[in-house]
Amino acid sequence: MKIRLGKLGRLLLAAPLAAAASVARARRARESACECDPAPRPSRLSPETRRLHFCGQLFCALAVSLFGVQSVVANAGSFELAWPAVPLPIAAEVGRAVHLNLAINWPIYGLIGASYSLTRMPVTARIVKVAFAQLFLAVVNFAGIVASLLLGRFGGGEYLEAPWPFKVGLLAILLIWFGVTAKCYKWGKRHDRQSAVTAFVVAAGVLLSALLLVPNILPVGPVQAVEGFRYLVVHLWEEGSMELVAAAVIAATLARVLDVPWHWIEPWLWVESALFFLSGTFGIAHHYYWFGTIPALRLVGAVFSLLQLLPIGVVAFESMLYSKGRVKAALSTPAVLLVWSSVFWNVVGAGTLGFIMSIPAINRYIHGSFMTSGHAHMALFGVLGMGTLGACAAALETPLPDWSRLRLAAIAILNLSLGIMGFSLVGAGIAEAYLLRVAGMDFGGVISLLHQYFTVRFIGGLMFMTGGVPLAFSLLHPYWKYIRRGEKA
Amino acid sequence: MMSRPRLFLLAVSLPLIVFFGLLFFSVGRLEPMPPSAEAGQRVWLRKGCMECHTVMGDGGYNGGDLTKSLSTRGRDWLLAFFAAPPPLTKNRLHPTVSGANLTDLMSFFEYVDQLPIQGWPPLPAGKK
Numbered sequence: 001m002k003i004r005l006g007k008l009g010r011l012l013l014a015a016p017l018a019a020a021a022s023v024a025r026a027r028r029a030r031e032s033a034c035e036c037d038p039a040p041r042p043s044r045l046s047p048e049t050r051r052l053h054f055c056g057q058l059f060c061a062l063a064v065s066l067f068g069v070q071s072v073v074a075n076a077g078s079f080e081l082a083w084p085a086v087p088l089p090i091a092a093e094v095g096r097a098v099h100l101n102l103a104i105n106w107p108i109y110g111l112i113g114a115s116y117s118l119t120r121m122p123v124t125a126r127i128v129k130v131a132f133a134q135l136f137l138a139v140v141n142f143a144g145i146v147a148s149l150l151l152g153r154f155g156g157g158e159y160l161e162a163p164w165p166f167k168v169g170l171l172a173i174l175l176i177w178f179g180v181t182a183k184c185y186k187w188g189k190r191h192d193r194q195s196a197v198t199a200f201v202v203a204a205g206v207l208l209s210a211l212l213l214v215p216n217i218l219p220v221g222p223v224q225a226v227e228g229f230r231y232l233v234v235h236l237w238e239e240g241s242m243e244l245v246a247a248a249v250i251a252a253t254l255a256r257v258l259d260v261p262w263h264w265i266e267p268w269l270w271v272e273s274a275l276f277f278l279s280g281t282f283g284i285a286h287h288y289y290w291f292g293t294i295p296a297l298r299l300v301g302a303v304f305s306l307l308q309l310l311p312i313g314v315v316a317f318e319s320m321l322y323s324k325g326r327v328k329a330a331l332s333t334p335a336v337l338l339v340w341s342s343v344f345w346n347v348v349g350a351g352t353l354g355f356i357m358s359i360p361a362i363n364r365y366i367h368g369s370f371m372t373s374g375h376a377h378m379a380l381f382g383v384l385g386m387g388t389l390g391a392c393a394a395a396l397e398t399p400l401p402d403w404s405r406l407r408l409a410a411i412a413i414l415n416l417s418l419g420i421m422g423f424s425l426v427g428a429g430i431a432e433a434y435l436l437r438v439a440g441m442d443f444g445g446v447i448s449l450l451h452q453y454f455t456v457r458f459i460g461g462l463m464f465m466t467g468g469v470p471l472a473f474s475l476l477h478p479y480w481k482y483i484r485r486g487e488k489a
Numbered sequence: 490m491m492s493r494p495r496l497f498l499l500a501v502s503l504p505l506i507v508f509f510g511l512l513f514f515s516v517g518r519l520e521p522m523p524p525s526a527e528a529g530q531r532v533w534l535r536k537g538c539m540e541c542h543t544v545m546g547d548g549g550y551n552g553g554d555l556t557k558s559l560s561t562r563g564r565d566w567l568l569a570f571f572a573a574p575p576p577l578t579k580n581r582l583h584p585t586v587s588g589a590n591l592t593d594l595m596s597f598f599e600y601v602d603q604l605p606i607q608g609w610p611p612l613p614a615g616k617k
Contacts, residue, residue, distance in 0.1 A: 081551060087578040093540035096549060154537045158548060161537070200494050204501065223530055223601060225516045227547055270493050277501045281508050290545055290609035293515070364611050368546030368554050440613030443553035 046122040054483075055131040059113025060392035061479060062138065064472050066106035067389065071468025074099050078421075078461040082454035090150070097149045097161040103380055104159055104233075105142055105170070107242070107388040112138075112177050114249045114391035115202050118256070120195050121187040127180055134176040141169035156219045157230045167217045174210040178203055194262045198252045201273050205244030212236050224291045231287045238380060239280035239308065239350075244273050246387045247315075250339055253394045257335050260322045268318050275311035283308050286358035290367060298360040305358035312351040319343045334407040334475075335397075338390030341415050342383050349378020349422060365437045370450070371429025378422040386414075389471070396475050398482040403474035410474065413467030420460030428453035522600055529597025532590045544601055546609065554610060559602040564595065 045053070077095050080088055088095070116131060145162040148155070155163035162170070181203040188196030212232040219226045251269045255262050285293075285301030319340055323330050330336040353375050357363060366372070393407070428450045435446045522530065533539065539548035542555050558567060571591055574583035586594055 084551075085578055087580040091581070091584075092551065092577075093537035093549075093584075096540045097537060152537070154535055156534055157539055161540075197494075201497075204498070208505075219530075219534060221516070222519045222522045222527075223544065223597075224519055224604070226530070227545065228512065228516065230547075266493075270497055274497055274500045278504055281501075281504045284508075290606045292604050292606050295607065364609065367609065368543040368548075368550065370550050373550055436613075437611050438613055447551075 045120070048123045048125055048128050049119060049121065051128045052119055052123050052131055053117045055128065055135055056113040056116025056119070057395055057479065058135055059109050059116065059138070060395045061113075061476055062135070063106045063110030063113060063388065064392055064396070064475050066102055066109070066142075067385070068469050068472030068476075070099065070102040070106070071465045071472075073102075075458070075461045075465060078454070078458040082451065082458045091152075094149055094152060097154065098146055100159050101142075101145050101149065101162060103385075105138075105145070107384045108170075108173070109138055110388035110392045111242070111245050111249055112173075114253060114388070114395050115177075115181065115198075115245070117395035118198065118249070118252045119184055120192055121184045123183075127183065130176060131180060134173055137169060137176075138173055141166050141173065144169070156216065157226065159234055160216050160219070160230060164217050167213065171210055171213050171217070174206055174213065178206045178210060181206060193266075194252065194255065197266055197269065198248045201248035201269065202245050205241045205248070208241035208244070209237055212241060224293075227291060228288065231284055235284045235287055236280065238384060239283060240277055242384060243276045243280065246384060246391075247273050247276065249391050250342075250387050253335060253391045254322055254339065257333055257394050258322055258326050258330060260326075264321065265318075268314065268321075272311050272314045272318065275314060276308075279304050279307040279310060283358075286363070289360060289363055302358055302360055305355050309351050309355060312346050315343055316347055332404065332408070334404065334411060335390045335394035337408065337411050338386050338393055341411065342385075342387035342390060344415070345378050345382025345386060345418070349375060349382045353426070354379065365433040366429055369429040369432045369436075370425045370453075371433070374422045374425030374429060377425065378418065382418055382422070389475075393475055396479045398478050400478045400482050403478065406470050407474045410467045410471035413463060414471065417460045417463035417467060421457050421464060424453050424456040424460060428457070523596060525593050525596035526600035527597075528589075529593035529595070529600070532586060532594045533597055536584060536586065538584075545604070545606055555598065556601055556604075556606070556610065559595075559598045567595065567598065 073095070076088055076090065077092070077099055079086070080092050080095070090098075112134075145166045148163050148166065149161060153163055154161045155167070160167070181199045185196055185199035185203055188194070188199055215229040216233055219230070247269060251265050254260055255265055281304075282300055283304035285297045286305045287301075289298050289301060323336075323340075330340070357366060357371060357375060431450060431453065432446055435441045435449065436443060441449075521527075533544070538555075541549045541552035543549065544554070544556050546554060546556075562570075568591070570583075571585050571587065574585045577583050
């Protein structure tokens with residue numbers, strides 16, 4: 001049946017179409033307005049702000065260098081595990097302590113660097129001096145930690161082996177970071193919403209990290225208290241405060257690199273950060289099951305560990321949202337690929353595997369086994385490490401031709417090798433749990449039967465080195481050439 | 490309507506306050522460790538034992554859990570172990586302690602062994 005539209009009919013049809021077009025024009029106008037303005041071009045930043053960016057890039061360079069070193073020296077530990085009878089120059093306990101302290105410290109330096117290099121605030125010369133002093137302190141403090149550990153001077157439990165003066169040094173580094181970021185928030189409240197929101201979330205995470213470190217400076221009290229406080233750093237940094245910092249820094253990095261409108265990012269940043277924090281705070285109970293705590297804590301730990309999957313789901317959804325229409329650009333950008341890798345390991349290694357391990361009936365058997373080590377590799381490096389490297393890769397970008405293909409290949413190798421290392425340790429943990437806790441075999445016998453898992457893990461570690469060292473080189477070498485030219489990116 | 494930063498602060502600080510309240514309340518209720526056991530814990534941490542061994546499942550995984558080492562191996566076995574530690578590699582013996590450090594470490598093992606930790610580690614089938 002033919003429908004004939006008279007003049008009035010055509011007018012009535014055109015009106016809603018015109019209204020929709022007008023709404024779309026208004027939205028485009030809002031998007032191009034001040035609030036969503038892309039970052040000020042470098043030439044519009046004050047000289048002091050550019051110097052702060054330079055300091056941030058040096059922090060990132062320090063982080064990437066330490067990552068490169070770690071990817072080499074960690075092989076000594078995996079070699080020792082596979083072939084324990086072969087003598088090595090460094091004792092196993094010293095090597096492991098250095099490895100763990102590298103794992104804690106370089107992501108912090110990387111996130112400091114990335115957050116400084118994203119600053120838009122016109123800073124004062126004083127802030128720049130403080131930031132450079134902080135960088136000097138970071139180098140000296142970390143060198144002190146390594147020297148103490150090499151001399152066999154331990155000052156605490158796992159991840160907290162640094163003697164107390166160096167923990168105070170780390171606390172000072174965190175507090176300086178908080179101070180600079182708080183100033184950025186104060187400025188951003190009046191001038192730039194993106195800066196204000198990013199700085200707020202980063203400052204909240206950093207201040208909390210500092211507070212959580214305080215009870216761990218000197219391990220005193222009953223063993224349950226010492227271990228309980230230790231997990232404030234081991235868990236609440238990784239799954240709470242540092243998660244806030246990483247979320248905000250990575251969000252701001254993606255906004256810059258992929259040109260994602262900030263008004264898309266901000267609501268999800270708030271949701272993700274709040275969910276990470278709410279679930280992570282009581283999710284710490286999954287580390288407290290076998291301390292002599294109340295049995296109800298097992299239910300709390302299991303439930304909140306399940307809830308921890310929610311923010312991980314949000315993160316995965318966000319990465320799809322921001323990549324929409326930008327997939328080709330994203331695939332050729334190392335920073336974005338590293339962030340995507342971080343999301344992947346968040347879902348697989350931290351979220352899914354972590355939740356399975358937190359189920360009390362399973363945890364009872366796998367607690368204290370190599371499965372924890374596998375999970376730690378995937379969560380600590382896979383999530384925090386990859387995310388930090390992504391933010392650093394964006395911060396260290398230069399206009400010079402870079403080694404893009406090498407970087408992309410290195411990232412692929414890193415992911416593959418992390419999977420090999422992580423899952424071989426998970427396999428070792430499952431076998432160990434069965435042989436030790438079900439079959440009742442002696443520990444020495446169990447270890448000798450796990451040799452093939454440790455061999456695979458060692459091979460994974462060598463592969464990791466073939467990805468880690470080139471990635472570090474490909475990030476640092478162009479940047480070094482650039483600053484030698486006398487320019488700052 | 491509350492601003493987003495304020496809402497966020499409220500969302501994170503309330504659970505944090507509850508959590509820290511519970512944590513400090515729980516820690517405050519713990520029985521103090523005997524001084525010798527506390528000294529033993531310091532030896533345990535200072536010598537880096539937790540890099541290879543676990544206590545209550547926390548530490549390194551190369552050397553096995555020592556939570557119930559006193560009840561499973563016995564004091565005499567442990568003393569003999571530290572008196573003549575076995576080789577780890579061709580050139581290195583297992584680290585050892587002696588004298589007052591050893592006495593304190595034994596006290597630490599004794600303390601940890603009797604902690605009520607919900608029957609962890611689980612015993613293999615057929616063993617009591």
